[in-house]
Amino acid sequence: MQIAKKYFTEGLIQFTILLSLIGVRVDIDSYLNGYYTPLIEINLGPSSAYIQTPFHNLRDTLDGYSVHPKCPQLDYFFASRRLLDDVRALGSPRFPTQLNAWLVHQVSATDKASCGQPSTSNNTDTDSEVQSPETSDDSEHLPDRGPEVCQTNLQLGQGPCGAEACGFAQEDDDTRNEEEDGPAPLALAHSSTLEQESLLEGITTRYHAPTIDIDQNWSHLLSLSVTDLDDMDSLVSDRLSDLDSDITHAISHNVSLRDAMVTSAGVSGVTSERAEFRPATQQQRTLLESTGLSHSDASPGMALGLAALPFASVCNFTGNVSSHSALSGCLDEAVFDQINQLGLESLETIDSQLMGCLENIDPQVLEDLDSDSGLSLESSSGGPVSPGSSEMSSSSSSYCEDECGAAGYSSEVESVSSKGVTDYTTMWSPVDLSESVWHDHSYSSPVTFPHKSIKEEPLSDDERPKLEERELSRDEMRARAMCIPFSVLQIVNMPVEEFLEVLDSHGFSPEQVTLLRDIRRRGKNKLAAQNCRKRKLDAITGLQEEVKRLQAQRDRLLREKQLTAKTMGAVGQQIEQLTRDVLSRLRDDLGQPLSPDRYTLQCGANGRVVVQPARRPTVSGSSSNKTEKRKKGKKQ
DNA sequence: AACCACTGTCATACC
DNA sequence: CCGGTATGACAGTGG
Numbered sequence: 001m002q003i004a005k006k007y008f009t010e011g012l013i014q015f016t017i018l019l020s021l022i023g024v025r026v027d028i029d030s031y032l033n034g035y036y037t038p039l040i041e042i043n044l045g046p047s048s049a050y051i052q053t054p055f056h057n058l059r060d061t062l063d064g065y066s067v068h069p070k071c072p073q074l075d076y077f078f079a080s081r082r083l084l085d086d087v088r089a090l091g092s093p094r095f096p097t098q099l100n101a102w103l104v105h106q107v108s109a110t111d112k113a114s115c116g117q118p119s120t121s122n123n124t125d126t127d128s129e130v131q132s133p134e135t136s137d138d139s140e141h142l143p144d145r146g147p148e149v150c151q152t153n154l155q156l157g158q159g160p161c162g163a164e165a166c167g168f169a170q171e172d173d174d175t176r177n178e179e180e181d182g183p184a185p186l187a188l189a190h191s192s193t194l195e196q197e198s199l200l201e202g203i204t205t206r207y208h209a210p211t212i213d214i215d216q217n218w219s220h221l222l223s224l225s226v227t228d229l230d231d232m233d234s235l236v237s238d239r240l241s242d243l244d245s246d247i248t249h250a251i252s253h254n255v256s257l258r259d260a261m262v263t264s265a266g267v268s269g270v271t272s273e274r275a276e277f278r279p280a281t282q283q284q285r286t287l288l289e290s291t292g293l294s295h296s297d298a299s300p301g302m303a304l305g306l307a308a309l310p311f312a313s314v315c316n317f318t319g320n321v322s323s324h325s326a327l328s329g330c331l332d333e334a335v336f337d338q339i340n341q342l343g344l345e346s347l348e349t350i351d352s353q354l355m356g357c358l359e360n361i362d363p364q365v366l367e368d369l370d371s372d373s374g375l376s377l378e379s380s381s382g383g384p385v386s387p388g389s390s391e392m393s394s395s396s397s398s399y400c401e402d403e404c405g406a407a408g409y410s411s412e413v414e415s416v417s418s419k420g421v422t423d424y425t426t427m428w429s430p431v432d433l434s435e436s437v438w439h440d441h442s443y444s445s446p447v448t449f450p451h452k453s454i455k456e457e458p459l460s461d462d463e464r465p466k467l468e469e470r471e472l473s474r475d476e477m478r479a480r481a482m483c484i485p486f487s488v489l490q491i492v493n494m495p496v497e498e499f500l501e502v503l504d505s506h507g508f509s510p511e512q513v514t515l516l517r518d519i520r521r522r523g524k525n526k527l528a529a530q531n532c533r534k535r536k537l538d539a540i541t542g543l544q545e546e547v548k549r550l551q552a553q554r555d556r557l558l559r560e561k562q563l564t565a566k567t568m569g570a571v572g573q574q575i576e577q578l579t580r581d582v583l584s585r586l587r588d589d590l591g592q593p594l595s596p597d598r599y600t601l602q603c604g605a606n607g608r609v610v611v612q613p614a615r616r617p618t619v620s621g622s623s624s625n626k627t628e629k630r631k632k633g634k635k636q
Numbered sequence: 637a638a639c640c641a642c643t644g645t646c647a648t649a650c651c
Numbered sequence: 652c653c654g655g656t657a658t659g660a661c662a663g664t665g666g
Contacts, residue, residue: 496654521655528655528658
C-alpha cells in the first residue's frame, strides 16, 4: 500500500506536469499541504519509536487528519515533497514523464471498448482495473460487470468530481455541498490564460458532448509531448490518432487531477502487472508496445503496478456505494482513509456485482489494502500498545486480555466476573473471541492440553480446531478440556471468597481445582507482568525525560556561566578604564598625576572612594627580591 | 537467519 | 500461612 501511495503521488505529479504543458497550473502543493500538514503537527509528538497506535482505530477518523506519526503516510508525504521539489527544480517538464501521464488516459480510453457500452460510458478506468484481469480468459463475468462498472464510472466523470478536482483548496464542506447540489460549475482557481479557460470549458463539458477545443488542445499537447521523443513520435502519433475519440472521452472526465491519478493507478496497474497473469486487451498491449511502456520499461512513478489496482477499485466501489461521486470519493482527503477501510463498512453495502469484482482481485492485494500493519481487520478495536502512552497501553492491552480470556482491568471485566456462575455455552461462545484482538502470540499457538507439549502434537489441518477455538488461550482450552464451567475471565477476576466457594461447592476433582488455581494464578500474574512492564516503560520514559531536562539545565547553566564571565570581564575593563581616568585627574604632593601602576581606587562600604597605593608594585618588588635572593643563594 | 519487540509464564521475594 | 503483587528471567511468536 505504501508503494501504491507513493506511486500515486508520483502519478499525481506527472499529471501536473502534463497539465502544465497545456498551460493549466495545478497547485498540487496546496493539496498536499492541506492534507498533510496535520501529520507534521502530529509528528511533533513523542518519539515514534515508542508509538504503536492502532492503525485501524485511526482509520475511522475520516477527517483524514488523524494519522499516526508512525504511519507510513509520513514517508509518503516526504516522498511527495521531495518529488515536488524535484519537479520544481526541473524548471520545465520532462517529456518522458509527460508521456507516461498521457498514456494513462490512453489506456483508460481504450478500455472503454471492452466495456461494451461506448456511447453511455465515459470512463473505463475501473474496467481496466477490474476487468482486464479476465477480459480474455474470463469473459463470463464481463457482461455482468461491464455495465455496472461503466455506470459507476459515469458518476466518476460528473460534476462534483470535476468541481472538486479543480478546486483543491475547497474544504470538505464545500465539496459536500457540491455533491448534494449535483454537478456544480467548475471554478478553476489557477488557470490564467484564455487557452486554459477554453480548455477547461472543454473539460467541464460532459463526456457525451466533447468539444472540438478539447481535441485541439490535446492535439497540441500531443504535438508537444511527442515531438521530443525521437523514437516514439511516429508510433505514438499513429496510435493517438487512432484513438482520438477515446482520448476525447478521457479528457472530458479526466480533467480532475485526482481522477487522473486514479486512472493512472488502475490502468498502469493492469497493464504492467496484471498482464503477467491475464492477457491485457489488444488495445492495451498495442499501446504499451507503441509507447515503450512495457512492464520493464515503465518508470516507477508511472507504473503503479499491482498495488495500485485495488486502490482504484476501492475508489470505484466507494463511489458506487455512497452518494458521493466516485471521483471525489477517491481523491479528496477522506480517500486515503477509505483506502484503509477497504473491505470494511462500505463493502457491506456493495452490490453483488461489485463484490464479484472485488472477489476477483488478488486476495493478497486486498490484504495490502487493509492496513499497513499486520493486524487483522477485527483488530480495529485494539492493537499494539503504545508504551509511551500509559493510558492507551493500559486500555488496549487490558481490552485484549478481557477478550482473550486471561484477565482485564476494565469495568467490563468486573461486571462479567460479578455474574458468578453462568451458562457454560454462553461462556464459551466463540463470538466474543472472534471479535477480539489477538496479540497473544503464545495463546494463538497450537493448544496445549494438560501434560502435553505444544510441539509434541502438531495439529493437522483437519484436526486443527476452528478458528475461534484455535484462538482460545491455553488456559481456556485446558479449562474446556477439564469441563470447568467458568471462563478464564471469571476465574481470574472473581473475588477470592467467591473463588473458594466455587472450589468447594462444585465438587471439582483435585485436577480441576489445581487447574482453577493455576488459571487464576497465571491470570493474575499476567496482569501483574503487564503492569510491571508498563511501569518499567513509564519509568524509562520518565528517566529519559529527566535526562533531557537535566541536560537542558546543564546547557543553560553553562551558557549563564559563559555570559557571566564575559560580563565580568567587561565590567573589569570598564573599572580599570575609570580608575585610570580618575587617577589621571588627581595629583600627588609633587603635582604629578597619579600613576595607575602605583595607586588604585578602593570603594568603601559607605560608598566613598579612596585612593590607595597599589599593592602590586610592592608585591612584585618583594617577589622580585625573593627571586633575586634565590638566584643569589643558588649562585652561592 | 538474525534481530527485536511483545507477550505469557515461572520462580522468587515481598506485603 | 495464604492470596496477591512485583519483578527478573526465559521462551514463544511475529514483524
